[in-house]
Amino acid sequence: MSSIRILPQEVANRIAAGEVIERPASVVKELVENALDAGARRIVIQVAQGGRRLIQVSDDGSGMDRDDAMLCLEAHATSKIHESADIDCIRTLGFRGEALPSIASVSRFQLQTRRHEANSGTEVLVENGSLRDVRECGCAPGTNVRVSHLFANLPARRKFLQSVETENAHVHETVLLQALSHPGTAFDLNLDDREVLHVAGTEDTASRLGMLMGRDVLAATIPVDYEEGGIRVTGFAAKPGLTRSSRREQRVFVNGRPAAADSVYFGIRDAYHTMVMKGRYPPVVLHLELAPERVDVNVHPAKREVRFREDRLVGQVVAAALRRALRELAGEMVAVPQPPLAAGRSGGRFPDLQLTAGPEQPSLPLAPALTGWPSLAGVVPGPAPVAAPPTVAADATAPDGPPPAGSERAGPAPEEDVSAQADPGTAAALTGRAVRGSAGESRPDAATPPARGVSPSAATREEIRGLRVLGTLNQLYVVAEGSSGLVLIDQHAAHERILFERILRAAREADGQQQPLLLAVTVDLGPEDAAFLSRHIEHFQRLGFGLEPFGGNTFLVTGVPVHFPSVNVGGLLRDILDELRRSPTGAPRPDEVRIAQSACKHAVKNERTLADKELRQLLDELARAEMPYTCPHGRPVMINLPHAEIERRFGRQV
Template identity: 40%
Template sequence: MSSTSAIQLLPDAVINQIAAGEVVERPAAVLKELVENSLDAGATRIVVEITDGGRRLIRVRDDGVGMDRNNALLAIERHATSKLRELQDLDSIRTMGFRGEALAAISAVSQFTLITNRADAVAGTEILIFGGRIQDVRDAGAPPGTEISVRNLFFNVPARRKFMRTAQTEFNHARQAFLLEALANPGVAFILRADDEELYHLQPTDSLVERIRDLYGEEVTRHLRPLDFGNGIVEVGGYAGLPPFSRLDREWQVIFVNGRPAGSPVLNFAVQTAYRNVLAGGRFAPIFLRLELPQDLVDVNIHPAKKEVRFRRPTEVRDVVIEAIRMAISGPELPSARPPAFDPQPVATRPPAAIDLSPAQAPPPPAPAVKPSMPPAAPPVAVVQPALDWTPPPAPVPEATGPAASPWGDYRLLDRIRGGYVVLETDEGLVLMDPRSAHERVLYERLMIALEEGRVPSQGLLPPIHVQPSPTQTQALRKHMELLQKMGFGLAEFGSGSFLVDALPVWLAGSEPGPLISDIADGLMQGGKGSASEWAGSTIAMAAGRQAVSLQQELTDPELHALVKALSQTEMPYMSPRGKPTIILFSTRELNRKFGRE
């Protein structure tokens, strides 16, 4: 073996930088570790400051017990901790941290300052560390507690620094880490400042739902139901969102295991299973779930950043969580995401509503919205307006002149069959039509034409609704404000990071403005540069699906004739905007082959 490949011990500086790669993924991980140290120190007030998304500065200040000089110097050594003494302690660990490696790893890849003091001490201690090397240790005047400042993260590890994302992206992750810790500890006051702007000032509270209201707003809180179920070993608390209130991602789904923000494939599966039959696919209801069980039944030491846990009885945990959620959200008015089974008998108490597919005049302009001096707390009351058919007359269709004519150029309405399908006879054979898919296609193209021509009417809201999206959602809404107004949204900024909604497009009438604006912003963020127009198309497709005739609605003959005519005048008559067939043609030749005539 050559001397260049000889095995040797790595220097401590290199070991710490390698360890930092596991513990310190990005600024959000630094924030999480520092805040959890503050919580373990008994802090009742934690102030977090971030500059440039945490790339230039992360500072955490608390009013915990603080440290004397000897303990402060030990705290920055690898595997030095006050929370464990022997291996068996891992089976009963209740503190957030326990490995004693975070501060050593963080200080190895940053310009690190620790200031700490105890209430009974004459003077505090200040330690300056530059890339893992102690530069100075001195007395400092400081209040009881600890303040840690982490500057220029990964300044001495260029390979890691170049993989950090933009300031906004890193801030989004840091903000999410802050929210998790604030939710897990409602009895602690939390303050978050970013680039000298105070974003959150959370007062301590005994109520989790109050902390949820402070962080996510009244709109989310109104749709929560308490979780309270257990089997004597596994206990579930917190709050679950009542369908159909939901969003496009899992940002509102937070799980705490014995007070620790953590996840598990078992818990994710349980939440998904509990909502499977009551929530449409791709939607995620808010849930703030607290799971309590004996410490020896959960392993918290399986993930470098302590983000995941493992259960000794996963099946038992799963079943209790599913039952807890189902009990919380069940009730006589629980909506279902699945369409009801087909009933061939007409509903006597509610005759089917007629659909008007003929040209209609535009509705009157929306009622003017009154700008309040303060954000209103009352729910919206939609202004009553005429029927939805506000679209322009369709363009005339040229006469069919040859065999390429559409299969319904000349047709005869034969009958309706089970399932709501309609049977037509044409010169080419038989046509099966799905009225719902056909109606979706007609509505979709009319709405898209109105959008492209910039003449989407709005429906006023009385009173206007105040919504407060996240900082990243706010940026997306500002960027695409003109498009949203063109789409019929009455949207305007109302103070710092909040918006006032005084009108919605008529094709979204009845939607709740808060979740709707949140979904729009999420779609704009996820789709990149072209997401605005793509979101409009997909949203209009969903709106057309909601407004199309139901599977139980039996159309009259005149309505069916109007629908066939309108479908023949669309640009893509054979497919609904959701990719489902509108008609299926069985040509005479195909029928002859099947019956052996050819």
């Protein structure tokens, strides 16, 4: 007798439920997606005891007739696809036909549905996978699903559910994501008879963002709208300085589906990597639109992750979209006229850089001559106007490493601190914890603690130039008065940003130029690294390396990029190899990493008191920087203390 048997349908459904229905939030997700696929314009979700006692989702979608109401509870019964080829061009959120039978197999399940043109509806009752009743009923057009006693027949699964508060938080995050991705649909969420979310349908994504996260969040974000290579990226991204301690608030949607994709996170990191500190993540809400055949949504049981056919291109487009938005932000901060430049050594601007001088600029001897950069003399131009975004190409620069592994995507987590640069109130806004306001719109939960400090983008470039220097604090911070209040500037971070942009611009202009080595250097690599380098040797040559095989796993280096004349050749090669192998989105940015390190090394140090003329020159140079609000490592350059805050501290304002 054969030991292999075909499992009964009830057992198969329970196994499928283990993959699809992880927790009550999974039930909410599947039911809401069905409602959206049915064209619902309003969805009402009610949850009791974290989903243990009740989950109810009602919609005004197309509804079903009696036959479809019965068929939808059969395994792999769906109206979304009909043949294998349909999976490659799927545009609906659901398509497998697994969710409803899986939910019905682990709960008491009640379905009421009615088509708009019908006079009556159909009610179906199922208990733990067994059909109990099918009857005609009176109900509103659309579909109403009640799920109660979830996992009652699976005590082990029920035991692993977390607290009511935690399960409610997961439900809230699930509904929040769907509301962000479908602004045209109205959503109501009630948790234990308490309305926690109420948003009306709108075609304006900015309005939906304000409804869900608070109007003040719009002041802390910039709009994103970019298209390249058949991929469109829209949404909103945080201004420099606003960061979180996890990636949880980097919300990504692909063709209307909340999804996680490493290539998108690489693109975000690439765009911000010289503006945020290591281990910090800028909040974003990004919508990617591309042909469905270019993305595989069938790679995860719960469809949380997607896979792109062109991972590298997607990451590059996301990075380009964010870079352009950030550059436009910098451009809006008032374009400062640039003085004409002449060849020669700097007589006025940071002579340690040996840069060309603008007219009538006083001397600013901030540090000894910069050693190890002889090729920069007379090369580095003064600050340039904000450039147009680069065209995305197959070999475009990409992120410098993979995002940290972890469970950041897994859903709601305890409230993290917002970076100290964030605007007051922004922390509450970005949590997405919304409650109904007096006007019917969602507002941030008043219980959420406000952020500390002020966004570095609070000062425009003109305001930076117009600051009146009052003195210095601890020989490190410049104390200045501006039109909006008191401003503290980290002189080391400010000088570091100026040096970084100058040297980086010179490196970009010298792209591919080579500095010959007086004596060639041999570099021995392991077999895997040697094989990888052989396949990508042209990439290294484009970077400016003189490189050729020297037998076995050894390579002969005869030249290095002109902007790295003094460098450990073997270490640099291995660093770039590691970054190339980690990054799925293209070439790394080893130049920016090392230039940032050099800028930090040569910037004016702590405990160095600058003269008044030097302080004035530092502010003028900072105002001309492309991104004057953070150093290359993401630390804030300035903190603004507004007049209102000062008055509040002195009790002059309630």
